[in-house]
Amino acid sequence: MFTRGRIALSVLAVSALTLVGCASGDEDAGTTAATTAAETTTTTTAEAVDAAEGVTFTEGVVRAKGTDKEMTGIFGTFTNNTDEEINVVGFDADFEGASFELHEVVDGVMQMKPGGFVIPAGETYELAPGGDHMMIMDYVDEIPAGDVVDITVELSDGSTIDVEDLPVRTMNPGDENYNQDGGLMGHESGVQEQEQEQSGMEEQN
Known part of the structure; x- marks a missing residue:
C-alpha cells in the first residue's frame, strides 16, 4: 500500500x-x-x-496674388538628408475652401505631377517658376505680399513636415502660360486651347 x-x-x-x-x-x-x-x-x-x-524645405516663397486670380504657386528647395529616397505626395495650408496640388510645367503648360516629387537620397529637389511647384488652387481671397504662410508637407510613408513662415512676395511669372483671367494654362482652358489648335491644324491639312 x-x-x-x-x-x-x-x-x-x-x-x-x-x-x-x-x-x-x-x-x-x-x-x-x-x-x-x-x-x-x-x-x-x-x-x-x-x-x-531628414527632409528640409529652404528658400521657400509664396507668390502673392490678388482677388483677380484664384491660384498661386509655392517655390523653394527640398533637401533629402537621409540615405533613402523620399516621396512628397501632397501638402496642406490654412486657406479655407482651397485645394492643394503638386504641379509640373511641360512645354509651358501646367499639369499635375504624376507620383508627386521624388527626392533621391542625399540630393536636393528644386521647385521653381516654370518648373515643378506646389499650387494653391480655387482660393478667391487675396494673398498679399508681406504675409507669411504655414504649410504641412505630406510624405508617402504617412509622415508630415511642418514648414512655417514662408514669405509671400510679388514675383513675375516664370515660363508658365497665363490666360487673360490670370489662370494658368493646362488646367482646363489651356488643354482646351491646345485641342482647338490641334483641330485647326488638322483642318488645314
Whole structure:
C-alpha cells in the first residue's frame, strides 16, 4: 500500500511539473509576441520620424496674388538628408475652401505631377517658376505680399513636415502660360486651347 501511494504521488508530482512547464511556456510566448509587436511599432514610428526629420524645405516663397486670380504657386528647395529616397505626395495650408496640388510645367503648360516629387537620397529637389511647384488652387481671397504662410508637407510613408513662415512676395511669372483671367494654362482652358489648335491644324491639312 505504501509503495502504491508513493507511485501515485510521484505521478501527480510529474503531472504538476508538466502543467507548470506548459503554463510558463505560454506566458513566455505571449511576452515574446507582445515585445515583438511593440518593437515593430516602435521601428515603424521611428522610420516615419526619421524620414520627416531628414527632409528640409529652404528658400521657400509664396507668390502673392490678388482677388483677380484664384491660384498661386509655392517655390523653394527640398533637401533629402537621409540615405533613402523620399516621396512628397501632397501638402496642406490654412486657406479655407482651397485645394492643394503638386504641379509640373511641360512645354509651358501646367499639369499635375504624376507620383508627386521624388527626392533621391542625399540630393536636393528644386521647385521653381516654370518648373515643378506646389499650387494653391480655387482660393478667391487675396494673398498679399508681406504675409507669411504655414504649410504641412505630406510624405508617402504617412509622415508630415511642418514648414512655417514662408514669405509671400510679388514675383513675375516664370515660363508658365497665363490666360487673360490670370489662370494658368493646362488646367482646363489651356488643354482646351491646345485641342482647338490641334483641330485647326488638322483642318488645314
